[in-house]
Amino acid sequence: MNHVTPRDLRDVYGRRYRIGEDARELTGHSRRWQLWAAWACMVAISPLQYSFGTAALGLASDRGWGAAQTLWLLAVFVACQALVAIPAAWAHRVRRATPTQLVIGGGVLAAIGLVTLAHVHSYGAVVVGYSLLGGTGAGLVYAACITTSARWFPDRRTATIGFVTGGFAVGAVPSIFLLTRVEQSIVYDLTALVAVLVVLVAGGLLKDPPRHWWPADIDAQAWAIDRKLNRSIPHNAPAVRQYRPGEAMRTGALPLMWLLLAISTALSLLGIGFVVSYGVSADLSLTVAATAAGMLAAVNGLGRSLAGHLSDRFGRRRVLAAVLMIEGFAHVGLVAVDAGWAFVVCAMFAGLGGGAFYAIMANLVLEFFGENSLLQNQAILYSAKAVGGLVGIGVAASVIAVVGYRPLFLGAGLLGVLTALSVRLLKQPGRPALPMRPQLGTPVAGE
Numbered sequence: 001m002n003h004v005t006p007r008d009l010r011d012v013y014g015r016r017y018r019i020g021e022d023a024r025e026l027t028g029h030s031r032r033w034q035l036w037a038a039w040a041c042m043v044a045i046s047p048l049q050y051s052f053g054t055a056a057l058g059l060a061s062d063r064g065w066g067a068a069q070t071l072w073l074l075a076v077f078v079a080c081q082a083l084v085a086i087p088a089a090w091a092h093r094v095r096r097a098t099p100t101q102l103v104i105g106g107g108v109l110a111a112i113g114l115v116t117l118a119h120v121h122s123y124g125a126v127v128v129g130y131s132l133l134g135g136t137g138a139g140l141v142y143a144a145c146i147t148t149s150a151r152w153f154p155d156r157r158t159a160t161i162g163f164v165t166g167g168f169a170v171g172a173v174p175s176i177f178l179l180t181r182v183e184q185s186i187v188y189d190l191t192a193l194v195a196v197l198v199v200l201v202a203g204g205l206l207k208d209p210p211r212h213w214w215p216a217d218i219d220a221q222a223w224a225i226d227r228k229l230n231r232s233i234p235h236n237a238p239a240v241r242q243y244r245p246g247e248a249m250r251t252g253a254l255p256l257m258w259l260l261l262a263i264s265t266a267l268s269l270l271g272i273g274f275v276v277s278y279g280v281s282a283d284l285s286l287t288v289a290a291t292a293a294g295m296l297a298a299v300n301g302l303g304r305s306l307a308g309h310l311s312d313r314f315g316r317r318r319v320l321a322a323v324l325m326i327e328g329f330a331h332v333g334l335v336a337v338d339a340g341w342a343f344v345v346c347a348m349f350a351g352l353g354g355g356a357f358y359a360i361m362a363n364l365v366l367e368f369f370g371e372n373s374l375l376q377n378q379a380i381l382y383s384a385k386a387v388g389g390l391v392g393i394g395v396a397a398s399v400i401a402v403v404g405y406r407p408l409f410l411g412a413g414l415l416g417v418l419t420a421l422s423v424r425l426l427k428q429p430g431r432p433a434l435p436m437r438p439q440l441g442t443p444v445a446g447e
Helices: 023-027 032-045 052-062 067-093 099-119 123-152 154-170 173-178 184-205 245-250 253-281 286-314 316-336 340-369 374-403 405-425
Strands: 007-010 016-019
Touching: 023 032, 032 099, 032 123, 032 154, 032 184, 052 067, 052 184, 052 253, 052 286, 067 099, 067 123, 067 253, 067 374, 099 123, 099 184, 123 154, 154 286, 154 340, 173 184, 173 286, 245 253, 245 374, 253 286, 253 316, 253 340, 253 374, 253 405, 286 316, 286 340, 316 340, 316 405, 340 374, 374 405
Parallel strands: none
Antiparallel strands: 007 016
């Protein structure tokens, strides 16, 4: 293959593109290899979070921990995972660490977290091994996989982030069902072994493209303005200008995004953490409850990429409001239904609404505030997941011990509906609204 000298160009919005280099020249493979490698790594670590709700019943009874105490392990895990992802993304962006280094290091820590759940009975040791080390490992893998895949697919960024983060949910489905039939220590030992093997193989394939890289087969300047080539036009306009974090906060849009993400994350994690225990408490069989959890995780993962495609076609805010509305009504449905099959269906819709908003909001940051301070602005937004985890799992577990499941799920559902309606308040900074007004004009003579 002949070497092509890369060129830099800008589109009508001033965005930079580095063109002329094919992914095969840079990595030896098509860019899809990067996508699937990142997805595989996310699949490998997913049992850390999404199967914990199923394991919690056994952990609480076998090790003498209370239900609320057990779920606080997951709450701290989520907070740690979210907060570690911020410095990890920074180290990745400024080239202090390669994606391979981050993923392999994170995968090993994730495996330690899984082995800790399998064999350690001291609560304090599990906090360190699972919540802190496992959460750190998950954050490292999460940040590296999202950043790398998004860089290789700048033309399909939202759908790509949705697909890759979806692996973090769908990969837990086998372990959820195994936990109801096989001893927990065996399941977690097996998943730890799989995690290490996958990150060593798939993580070794991950490689960053050059900064501002653009696929050689797509006309970048045409993509910026051609709605046939770029289906996100005209519903998702680029940022009016570049906003630094302080400026983004002062617009009011970033604080509102943060609040919406914190609430949405809390509702999503409520379903992930408690759907099994709630199903069992509602006199459903463990098989039905585990099926609900498995379908929640599967739809949570598989629906993210679809939501990304829909947000390209119909607008980020419109689709975001729709998925949050689905999430809210699904939580109400979990309280209202009695039949096992209906409970599973509501859990599926809770999974659909509870995963799709991540990728949409990640891209809204770019389209609202530009790319110059993208990492810092996304870090501010993603910190909301830490708060959502502590509230949606830890605080929720303590509340359930007092009032029970039904009032909490009903309240969460109503809050989800209000959150969906609040998306209407989210406006792109610097772009004036043009309300419809009666056009009075001047009477024409003779009319």
